[in-house]
Amino acid sequence: MDLLKLEFSWLDAIDLLIVIVLVIQLYRLLKGSLAFNIFLGLCVIYAIYFLVKALHMTILTSILQNIINVGIIAIIVIFQPEIRKFLLVLGKKTPLSKDSFFTKLFLPDKFKSYKEEEAIINEITLAATHLAQKRTGALIVIANTYRVKFDTASSINIDANISAKLIESIFSKESPLHDGGLIIVGNKMLAAKVILPVSENPNLPTRIGLRHRSAVGITEHSDNLAIIVSEERGTISVAQDGVLSMDISPEELKVKLYEVMVDGIS
Ligand SMILES: Nc1ncnc2c1ncn2[C@@H]1O[C@H](COP(=O)(O)OP(=O)(O)OP(=O)(O)O)[C@@H](O)[C@H]1O
Numbered sequence: 001m002d003l004l005k006l007e008f009s010w011l012d013a014i015d016l017l018i019v020i021v022l023v024i025q026l027y028r029l030l031k032g033s034l035a036f037n038i039f040l041g042l043c044v045i046y047a048i049y050f051l052v053k054a055l056h057m058t059i060l061t062s063i064l065q066n067i068i069n070v071g072i073i074a075i076i077v078i079f080q081p082e083i084r085k086f087l088l089v090l091g092k093k094t095p096l097s098k099d100s101f102f103t104k105l106f107l108p109d110k111f112k113s114y115k116e117e118e119a120i121i122n123e124i125t126l127a128a129t130h131l132a133q134k135r136t137g138a139l140i141v142i143a144n145t146y147r148v149k150f151d152t153a154s155s156i157n158i159d160a161n162i163s164a165k166l167i168e169s170i171f172s173k174e175s176p177l178h179d180g181g182l183i184i185v186g187n188k189m190l191a192a193k194v195i196l197p198v199s200e201n202p203n204l205p206t207r208i209g210l211r212h213r214s215a216v217g218i219t220e221h222s223d224n225l226a227i228i229v230s231e232e233r234g235t236i237s238v239a240q241d242g243v244l245s246m247d248i249s250p251e252e253l254k255v256k257l258y259e260v261m262v263d264g265i266s
Pocket residue numbers: 137138139178179180181194195196197198207208209210211212213214229230231232233
């Protein structure tokens with residue numbers, strides 16, 4: 001009997017832990033995005049529903065019950081990109097995902113490739129630092145998958161190795177490729193002059209323009225990291241998960257790039 005009780009309490013603890021982890025993941029995913037406000041609105045509706053139910057207010061309870069029933073479908077439609085991303089994050093943390101501890105343990109040759117990634121990180125950081133010093137605007141997207149979707153109508157395919165000098169020349173004001181974003185996937189620069197989706201998040205600072213807004217936009221529904229060099233202020237910023245971290249140092253940029261390109265954290 002006691003054993004049964006113990007088992008129950010363990011299960012309860014695990015249950016609670018899983019719920020906490022899921023809520024934290026959900027919070028991290030939605031933080032700073034428009035969906036976060038919708039999420040808060042839904043929490044308020046749920047809270048009111050439980051309150052009126054506890055108070056036995058039958059009419060209000062049945063109205064809210066109906067709203068919640070329809071709301072499940074609405075949630076799936078509204079949060080479709082977030083749900084997709086949430087599942088992606090969960091998949092990444094499984095023991096068989098490509099960046100997991102177990103995979104690295106049994107596939108030690110993954111470690112060998114870090115040298116190449118370190119070199120790439122240094123090149124990108126160097127380029128961003130030089131561009132910031134020269135107050136040359138730039139927008140670089142580090143995409144985590146080859147399936148990255150971007151508008152190809154105006155973009156130019158490059159498929160080149162990553163080098164600081166090439167990145168700097170792409171964004172130099174005389175270059176025909178300097179407008180728009182540069183897409184990097186793995187160890188290649190895939191395309192330049194890419195038009196990115198502009199974020200409609202009303203919580204972004206009003207002083208930022210389209211370069212920063214489109215950097216946020218491309219990270220809102222995908223696993224990308226976007227690096228922005230401000231032409232106006234000569235500073236480096238990054239966008240990730242729809243959140244903009246402004247005016248970071250080259251060292252901080254390096255850490256971000258490590259997280260994305262080596263640790264596979266996003
Ligand atoms: N949708 C877009 N996708 C990619 N790049 C864009 C997009 N819209 C604008 N840009 C780039 O941003 C440049 C304009 O930047 P703008 O001054 O509006 O932004 P900002 O965030 O204030 O940046 P900065 O601090 O460098 O001035 C354009 O010349 C173009 O290169």
